[in-house]
Amino acid sequence: MLDINEIRKNSSGVITILAKRGEDFSDKIGQIKKMDSLWRSDLLEMEEIRREKNTVSEEIGKLKREGTDTSEIIAQMQEVSLREKEIKKKVDETRAAIDREMLMLPNLPEDSVTAGNKIVREEGEKKKYDFEVLPHWEAGKILKIIDFEKAAVLSGSQFPLLCGEGALLERALISFMLDVHIEQHGYLEIMPPYLVREESMIGSGQFPKFSEESYVTVKDGLSLIPTAEVPLVNMVRETILSADELPLKYTAFTSCFRREAGSYGQDTKGLIRNHQFNKVELVNITTREDSSRAHSELLAESEKILKLLQLPYRVLELGSDDMGFAAAKTYDLEVWMPGEKKWREVSSCSNCLDFQARRINARYRTAEGEINYAHTLNSSGLAVGRIFAAIVENFQTGEINVKIPEVLQPYMKGRKIIKRPDSTG
RNA sequence: GGAGGGAUGGCCGAGCGGCUUAAGGCGACGGUUUCGAAAACCGUUGUGUCCUUUGGGCACCGUAGGUUCAAAUCCUACUCCCUCCGCCA
Structure with missing residues (x-):
């Protein structure tokens, strides 16, 4: 607000x-x-x-x-x-x-933010392939690690169903990301509820404007969270924090649920735009003096995952016409998908300043006894399904096997490769 | 789902409709005392909002209504928490 x-x-x-x-x-x-x-x-x-x-x-x-x-x-x-x-x-x-x-009313974009996305920099190197890399949904089908047909029988279109080593890979990615943020970046891990009250959705800015985007339960009127940002930000609802306990750094793995109303026909294939997907989220609660620093740090923390996974990506500064409702400034991370031959957003890193804090009445007291609204920031760290897709494409071999990035191997019971079930080697 | 009990300031805890601008205690902070500390004593101690801002007003006792000249106190509904029963991963 x-x-x-x-x-x-x-x-x-x-x-x-x-x-x-x-x-x-x-x-x-x-x-x-x-x-x-x-x-x-x-x-x-x-x-x-x-x-x-x-x-x-x-x-x-x-x-x-x-x-x-x-x-x-x-x-x-x-x-x-x-x-x-x-x-x-x-x-x-x-x-x-x-x-x-x-x-x-949406948040005010920061002074520096103008119309049009800007590419800030590109990191990592796109690999050269001497074969045609298959898009992840095709490779995933051959490898029998993704089964959209089954998912459609259960739930309709645009739902993921992972099996065998696919499910293991997803689980490995979640654990890996959480461990990095907890052990290297000082985050407190939270396992929040997936169903939240209307006030929580208003608090983080999803409601009232974007209520069409959410799944709401019929009997109790609870909303399925579209991102863990919702429960994490609302953890400080109606509280006066002490400045010396800030910044609070919360991370959570959750599934996320989005109706994607109005985007039918876009990205209908694969794991890119599903009604349900997994995400590891990072939320920082801090002072107004600290929020700009926290924003850079948050971006670096999200990037760290991509670097460790050795995925080529680029950093975008979002234009004022493309930013989310609550954000004053946003960086996006996009990973290169050699199968699709596209850059795909895997993280959105936003500083909301005091916009959400006003909605949830989250404040802090300075050493001088002054009371200010807190600043809230969030970043995906990262979107798990899209990273899954990026790995299937970037680490694909000519035989349509998928090599496991080194940092993930301990989380994959030491496996170094996912092989197609019909392969001889 | 059923039966009970509860919700008061940072915390605990009083509070027959008007002398409560919420008693008392704890904690915290400041002071006196002391070489220093403890103890003791004295003092301070929430949030928001509005205005003609050295000041003044109004609101807030779970939430929302209602009764009344007047509500923490009476009435209604709701929310949340606790205990027990049933069902249940």
């Missing part, structure tokens, strides 16, 4: 910055501003009435104790009380309308 003071003080500035997202918010901001000044004048009136009520009520108590007749003054106060009720209703309604609108 944006700071309403910014809209009061400099609404045209807010409109200009939001316009970088490619949407015109001038009507909405104007409306909010109008409602806000109405709210404030009504609030003033209501508080004046309450002040009168409080003093007179106290007076009545005294008079009654003295045995004085108070029926006249009570009759007067009945009128006042009625008036208070009316104006309170109006104040509450206006406030609710303001909040509704405020929740629909």
Whole structure:
């Protein structure tokens, strides 16, 4: 949520910055501003009435104790009380309308962020192949480690089903990623719930705007998490942290669930865009002074996984028109897929500044006793299914076997290669 | 799913509808004392919001309504936690 003071003080500035997202918010901001000044004048009136009520009520108590007749003054106060009720209703309604609108406004992109994605750098080397690398879904089928037909029978299209060494590879990747973040980057591992309340989805910014994207249970109205960012960020809901315990660094492996409404027909093959996928997520909660440093660190931590897996990738700085709702600045990591011959996003590393913290009321107290909103950051560390696909393509051999990257071998019971079941060698 | 019990400040814990702007204790912080410390004593001790901001007002006792001139206190609904029974990985 944006700071309403910014809209009061400099609404045209807010409109200009939001316009970088490619949407015109001038009507909405104007409306909010109008409602806000109405709210404030009504609030003033209501508080004046309450002040009168409080003093007179106290007076009545005294008079009654003295045995004085108070029926006249009570009759007067009945009128006042009625008036208070009316104006309170109006104040509450206006406030609710303001909040509704405020929740629909996306975060302000940072000054440095402009339209259009920028390639920051490329890391690792694309291997040369003296054969045609198959896309992972074809190789996966031959290797009998992915079975989309079975998945479709169970759940419909765009669900993954891994078997045998495929399932083992997925599990190995999860353990490997978690271990790196826990042991080398100082993260606390969390296993959060996959079903969360509506407030949690609002808190991290998925709701109310993107409710179409989520699976919601019929009886209890709980949402399946689209990312572990949701439970991890909400861990500090309604808390005042102490500055010296920051940054908090949380990591979690979870499955993620997305309806992908409106993206039918895109990436229909393979593990790239599924309704359910696995991800290891990183979330940092920190101070406003520290968040920029934390952002670079987070990016490096996500990159570390790609480096260790020896996958070629590039770093993108996302343009203001392409960033997520809650983000002020975002880097994407894209891995090279030699089978598809495409760069594919495997991590999105965002600084949300105090945008989410305002929604969940997460604050910290400085050594001087000042209370500020915390800053929240998140990064995929990484999207497991897409890395699975990247390995199947990047480490493919001419015989359509898949070599296991060295760092993963201990997690694969020492296996060095996944061989096609019909191979002779 | 059924039956009970509960929710008050950082924590514990009082609180017959008006003398509660929430008692008392613990903790924390500051001070007195001391060579220093402990103890003792004294003091301070939440969050938010609005305004005409050296100041003032309003709100907050799980949440939302209601009754009343007046609600932590009475009524209704809900949420969460605990105990037990049943079912269950």
